[in-house]
Amino acid sequence: MSDTSAAFVRTEPVPPSPPPSSAMGPVKWAKDNLFSTPFYIFLTFFATYVIYLILSNTLPWMLKGVWTTSSLAECREVLDGVSGGCFSILTERWNQLLFGFKYPADQYWRPALTFLFFFAAAAPVLFFKMPRKFLMFTGIFPFVAYYLIWGGSIWTPILVLVGLVFGYWVYRLLVSKSFAAGFFGGIVTAIIIWAVGDSLISDKANVGVFLQAVPSRDLGGFMLNMMLGVVCVSLSVPLGIALALGRQSNMPLIKWICVVFIEFIRGVPLITLLFVASVMLAYFFPPGTTTDLFLRVVIMITVFSGAYIAEVIRGGLAALPSGQYEAADSLGLDYAQAMRLIILPQALKISIPGIVNVAVGLFKDTTLVSVISMFDLIGMIRGPILAATEWNGVYWELLGFAAILFFVVCYGISQYSQWLERQLATDHQ
Amino acid sequence: MSTLTDPPKGSFRLSTLVNDTRYRSYTFQFIALIVLVGVIAYLMSNLFSNLAAAGLNISYQFLGSPAGYDINQTLIEYNSQSTNRRAALVGILNTLLVAFLACITATILGVIAGILRLSNNWLVAKLMAFYVEIFRNIPVLIWIIIIFTIMIAVLPGPKAFRGDMPSASMVLDAVAFTNRGVYIPAPIWGAGSLIVVAVFIFSIIGCFAYRRYATNLLYDKGRLLPMGWPSAVILIIPVILTFFFMGKPIGLDYPALKGFNFSGGVKVGGPLIALWFALSIYTGAFIAENVRAGIQAISKGQSEAAGALGLRQGRIMKLVIMPQALRVIIPPLISQYLNITKNSSLAIAVGYADVTATLGGITLNQTGRAIECVLLLMLFYLTISLSISAIMNVYNNSVKLKER
Numbered sequence: 072m073s074d075t076s077a078a079f080v081r082t083e084p085v086p087p088s089p090p091p092s093s094a095m096g097p098v099k100w101a102k103d104n105l106f107s108t109p110f111y112i113f114l115t116f117f118a119t120y121v122i123y124l125i126l127s128n129t130l131p132w133m134l135k136g137v138w139t140t141s142s143l144a145e146c147r148e149v150l151d152g153v154s155g156g157c158f159s160i161l162t163e164r165w166n167q168l169l170f171g172f173k174y175p176a177d178q179y180w181r182p183a184l185t186f187l188f189f190f191a192a193a194a195p196v197l198f199f200k201m202p203r204k205f206l207m208f209t210g211i212f213p214f215v216a217y218y219l220i221w222g223g224s225i226w227t228p229i230l231v232l233v234g235l236v237f238g239y240w241v242y243r244l245l246v247s248k249s250f251a252a253g254f255f256g257g258i259v260t261a262i263i264i265w266a267v268g269d270s271l272i273s274d275k276a277n278v279g280v281f282l283q284a285v286p287s288r289d290l291g292g293f294m295l296n297m298m299l300g301v302v303c304v305s306l307s308v309p310l311g312i313a314l315a316l317g318r319q320s321n322m323p324l325i326k327w328i329c330v331v332f333i334e335f336i337r338g339v340p341l342i343t344l345l346f347v348a349s350v351m352l353a354y355f356f357p358p359g360t361t362t363d364l365f366l367r368v369v370i371m372i373t374v375f376s377g378a379y380i381a382e383v384i385r386g387g388l389a390a391l392p393s394g395q396y397e398a399a400d401s402l403g404l405d406y407a408q409a410m411r412l413i414i415l416p417q418a419l420k421i422s423i424p425g426i427v428n429v430a431v432g433l434f435k436d437t438t439l440v441s442v443i444s445m446f447d448l449i450g451m452i453r454g455p456i457l458a459a460t461e462w463n464g465v466y467w468e469l470l471g472f473a474a475i476l477f478f479v480v481c482y483g484i485s486q487y488s489q490w491l492e493r494q495l496a497t498d499h500q
Numbered sequence: 501m502s503t504l505t506d507p508p509k510g511s512f513r514l515s516t517l518v519n520d521t522r523y524r525s526y527t528f529q530f531i532a533l534i535v536l537v538g539v540i541a542y543l544m545s546n547l548f549s550n551l552a553a554a555g556l557n558i559s560y561q562f563l564g565s566p567a568g569y570d571i572n573q574t575l576i577e578y579n580s581q582s583t584n585r586r587a588a589l590v591g592i593l594n595t596l597l598v599a600f601l602a603c604i605t606a607t608i609l610g611v612i613a614g615i616l617r618l619s620n621n622w623l624v625a626k627l628m629a630f631y632v633e634i635f636r637n638i639p640v641l642i643w644i645i646i647i648f649t650i651m652i653a654v655l656p657g658p659k660a661f662r663g664d665m666p667s668a669s670m671v672l673d674a675v676a677f678t679n680r681g682v683y684i685p686a687p688i689w690g691a692g693s694l695i696v697v698a699v700f701i702f703s704i705i706g707c708f709a710y711r712r713y714a715t716n717l718l719y720d721k722g723r724l725l726p727m728g729w730p731s732a733v734i735l736i737i738p739v740i741l742t743f744f745f746m747g748k749p750i751g752l753d754y755p756a757l758k759g760f761n762f763s764g765g766v767k768v769g770g771p772l773i774a775l776w777f778a779l780s781i782y783t784g785a786f787i788a789e790n791v792r793a794g795i796q797a798i799s800k801g802q803s804e805a806a807g808a809l810g811l812r813q814g815r816i817m818k819l820v821i822m823p824q825a826l827r828v829i830i831p832p833l834i835s836q837y838l839n840i841t842k843n844s845s846l847a848i849a850v851g852y853a854d855v856t857a858t859l860g861g862i863t864l865n866q867t868g869r870a871i872e873c874v875l876l877l878m879l880f881y882l883t884i885s886l887s888i889s890a891i892m893n894v895y896n897n898s899v900k901l902k903e904r
Contacts, residue, residue, distance in 0.1 A: 104622035111621045118623045324529040328536060338885035339878045340842035346860055346877070350870035354550045355543045435639035442848055449641060466649045474638045474646070481637035 132156050136468075142461035160465050161472055164456055168472070171291015171446050172455050178222075178283060182294050185219045188212060189301065197487065220290070220298070222282035230268040234261040250407045287365035291446035293476060299447075300434040303372040307433070308426065310373060311380025312419075316410065318381065319388055329381070336378035341436050344371040349443040368440055376433040383425035387418035420495050427488035431481045438477075448473050562867040563588070569862050571853040573769045584863050591858035592880060598775050598854065599841040605780035606840060607833070610787025617792050628788065635785035640843055643782050648774035648850040655679045658761050674754055676762055682773055683755035686766040690749035699742045707734045771852035775844065783840050787833060794829035795821065827899045834892045841884055855880055 092098060105115045135155035139162065140146045146157035161168070170179055192212035195205035214228040238261030246253030290298065317329035336344070348367040356362055391414060399409035419426075441450030452469045456462060517527040551557060567587040570580050575593045578586055617628035635643070658678050661670070670676045676683040714725040743750070755765030798821050806820040847854040848861055856877060864873040 104620060107620065111619075114616075114619070114621050114624050118621075118627050121627065322525045322529050322532075325532050328532065334886070335882065338882040340845040340856070340881055342845045342848065342856055343860065343874060343877050343881060346864075346870075346874050350864070351874050354547050354871065356550075357546055358549045358553055431637070435637075438639040438641045439846070441641070442846075449639075449645070453645070464653075466653060470642060470646050470649065474642050477639055477642065478634065478637045482633060485637070 138162055143463065143465055144461070156468050157465050158468050160456070160462050160468055164462075167292060167451055167456065168448060168469075169292045170294050171289065171451060173289035173291060173446075174285060174294075175283065175289075178285065181219045181222070181282065185216045186294075186297070188215060188219075197491075218282065221285055221287070223280060223284035224272075225279040225281055226268075226272050230265060230272070233268070234264040237261065237264050250405075287363040290365065292451050293448045295440070295445065295447040296434070296437045299369065299372060299437040299440065300430075302369055303376055303437075304430045304433055306369070306373045307375075307377040307380055307429075310377035311384055311426075312415070314377060314381035315384035315388060318385055333378045333381050336375055337382070341372070341375055341439055342442060344375050345439060345443050347371060364443075364445065368443075368445065372433065372437070375436075376429055379429045379432075380426055383429060384418060384422045386425065387420075387422035388414065390421050391417055423495065424488055424492055427484060427491075431484050434481060434484070435477060448476070556868075558871060559869075560872055562863070562869050562872070565867075567858075567863065568866065571858065573772055573853055584859075584867070587863060588855060588859040588876070591853055591855035594772075594852065595841070595844050595847075595854040595856075598772060598779070598847065598852065599837075599844050601776050602779035602783065602840045602844070603837050605776070606783040606787055606836070609780055609784030610836075611791050613784060613788035614791025614795070617788060618795060632785045632788050635782050636789070640778060640782045641846055641849060644774055644778040644846055644850055647778045648770065651770040651774050652679050658757065661757050661762075670755075674752075676755055678762070679770065680761070681767045681769040683762045683765045683767055685752040685754045686764070688751040688753050690751065692746040693749040695746060696739065696742050696749060700739045703735050703738050707731050710734055769852070771847065771850040774850050775847050775852050779840050779843055783836050783843075786839075787836050790829055790832040790836065794825040797828045798824050830899075831892060831896060834888060834895075838885055838888050841888075842881065845881075 089095070093102070106112050132154050133156055135150070135153055136158040137146050137149050137155060138158045140149055140157070140159040141163060143157055143160075146159060150157075166176065166179060170182055174182070189212070191205075192209040195201045195203070195209055211232070214232045218225060218228045238257040241260040242253040242257030244253070245256045314329050314333055317325050318333065320326050320329075345368065348371040349364065352367045352370070353362065395413055395417065396409070399413040404412065438447060438449045440447050441453065444450070446454055452473060456469065457465070517523050563585040564583050566581050567584045568580055569587070571578055571587065571590055573594065574590045575597060576586075576590060578590050613628045613631055616624050617632065619625050619628075655677050656679065658676075658680065661676065661678070674685050710730060711727060714727060717723050717725060753764050755762045755767075758764075802820055802824065803816050806816040811819065844854055845856040848857045851857070859873055859880075860877045864870055867873075
């Protein structure tokens with residue numbers, strides 16, 4: 072058609088013209104997302120007003136805050152009638168807020184170091200792409216942490232560690248014959264080693280004391296919340312797995328024990344269990360022994376969150392298709408092998424968000440120990456700090472600090488759990 | 501694990517008990533039973549020898565003796581000479597009161613926040629996300645203390661309401677927010693008020709009867725009766741007519757400033773308000789997440805299909821989305837109610853006289869009956885929890901998807 076005599080033929084297509092300015096960019100976005108209907112316009116303005124109210128009240132107060140005075144009266148002098156926070160209490164009582172008011176001041180480096188080590192120990196558990204060798208440190212961490220925080224004779228944690236190492240060694244030797252033989256053989260070995268070691272080191276309180284001993288009742292502040300949270304979560308996961316498996320068991324007696332236990336614990340508030348720990352549990356220990364409050368509280372909180380985790384894991388077990396159980400059976404695996412190799416890895420993966428939820432809830436609930444007069448962060452604020460005459464009346468700075476501290480930790484954990492969920496998602500990719 | 505094996509050929513050996521799958525579970529259960537009995541016996545023997553050493557015994561006699569302490573907020577008559585049993589009952593009623601109030605407000609807050617979080621309005625959705633994250637990630641104890649501090653440190657004292665130029669004034673001349681509590685008008689039940697209440701109850705029944713009749717008519721004959729305004733008419737008109745006909749029997753007693761304090765009206769104590777409000781906004785954040793999850797669980801195809809059938813937007817929500825979403829929302833909602841009831845035990849931190857503070861706090865400390873008090877306390881909470889979960893099970897079974 073090259074010989075047509077048209078006056079003009081366009082040789083290339085017209086370039087698309089950009090959409091009108093009202094249908095693109097920020098204008099369109101605002102129109103769609105903020106001002107689409109009269110009701111939305113109202114909502115947008117209302118929300119803007121709320122945000123303005125919040126910011127106009129808090130921002131000046133925070134920005135004009137005073138950080139360097141030594142009492143509330145001085146704060147008021149410096150502020151001279153202007154609205155502003157008296158944050159000097161945080162700088163002055165920083166150590167008390169973190170470590171409690173009884174922990175020896177020259178030993179603060181110990182919990183601080185433990186806190187650093189904690190990240191190193193938690194990293195290989197949280198990020199499973201890290202080399203598995205780092206788990207060695209995680210294994211040793213509880214003993215290091217125990218010694219750093221409580222101090223005293225170094226032989227106590229070493230003895231426990233040696234007993235566990237030998238128990239594990241015996242377990243590895245015997246487990247090829249039968250799981251039960253390895254399991255009980257390991258336990259018996261550990262107990263023998265502990266008994267022997269205990270009798271060898273006679274004067275435990277004075278042998279090998281490299282760090283000053285700190286009794287549990289001297290622990291406090293945010294450190295106490297962190298310790299309770301970490302210890303109880305790590306202990307309650309195994310307890311929860313055991314309870315969940317027990318509840319799924321087809322042995323009626325074992326199932327019945329687990330059901331009663333779980334329902335009982337879940338039916339009562341944590342405070343009553345803490346009352347049990349503070350006023351009742353001592354009656355159930357052998358006469359003449361004294362167990363410190365920290366240990367009793369750890370027992371009760373662990374039992375409490377163990378019951379909740381058991382329900383979460385039960386959900387995970389129930390969500391597995393029964394074909395998985397049947398497949399494990401048809402491969403000839405026994406109960407322990409089937410659970411360890413087939414069922415639990417899948418069930419735990421499903422349960423991770425739930426377990427993390429329980430962990431966050433547990434960490435928040437550690438504040439309740441202030442009710443039974445332990446001086447955790449809240450106990451410190453409500454007790455010694457607000458009672459001090461020079462700081463009487465500084466509420467918002469302290470409570471806000473506590474709120475932010477908890478928010479950072481809990482929000483961090485829940486973000487981690489969402490990340491982990493995405494990492495573990497093996498389906499629908 | 502019901503594997504069948506051949507019957508043993510040889511005679512009985514001890515290892516048969518563990519290795520033969522027919523006997524194994526009995527062996528394990530027998531061992532578990534022995535361990536259980538042993539542990540309980542050990543704990544009990546410790547308990548009784550400890551009690552004997554301390555010269556104590558287990559007895560519930562203290563419940564009948566005078567409590568000897570005052571409670572500032574009571575729903576039933578109570579004074580310091582009442583028995584410990586009565587004090588515990590006051591506590592139980594206070595627990596139920598704050599739990600009930602908090603459940604209602606938390607549901608309202610949670611549903612609004614949950615729906616708004618899904619809104620297409622970016623600003624509102626973000627604001628609600630902020631609300632949910634802030635309140636979910638900070639311990640409820642801190643919220644209770646913060647709100648209680650607002651009550652006592654920010655609100656004006658009754659003194660501020662006095663004088664010619666008061667620095668504080670009552671809202672609508674009826675409600676006074678003071679640092680001693682909130683004073684609200686109290687209803688006065690005059691003669692004939694019973695009839696008004698009865699009429700109101702009958703109109704509620706009548707309203708439901710009309711709605712059921714209209715629904716049945718729609719399903720049977722296909723005739724559509726209006727629902728909205730007739731219900732409102734049935735609900736309101738008879739009550740108002742009786743109210744004026746009987747000569748306004750129900751009045752309001754407004755709080756008024758007398759001397760240094762308010763008198764008249766009902767005083768709602770600061771601790772109750774703090775606990776109520778804190779539990780509501782804290783649990784509301786959790787309920788918002790449940791509502792959001794429930795609505796998102798319904799696939800978009802459902803609302804599109806309903807739209808293709810010609811249903812209006814409101815009907816789509818009411819007839820298609822909500823019935824399905826509620827099945828997802830209600831079970832976690834009820835467990836949130838359970839959490840509210842259990843968290844109300846934190847009342848002890850702000851001095852609200854719930855059952856934990858009366859029975860588990862003052863009574864326990866005064867009588868020294870730790871074991872009995874804590875056991876009774878657990879029994880109370882256990883009863884509440886188990887009855888709520890029983891209700892939940894009935895509900896779950898009734899809305900369960902009927903599969904083949």
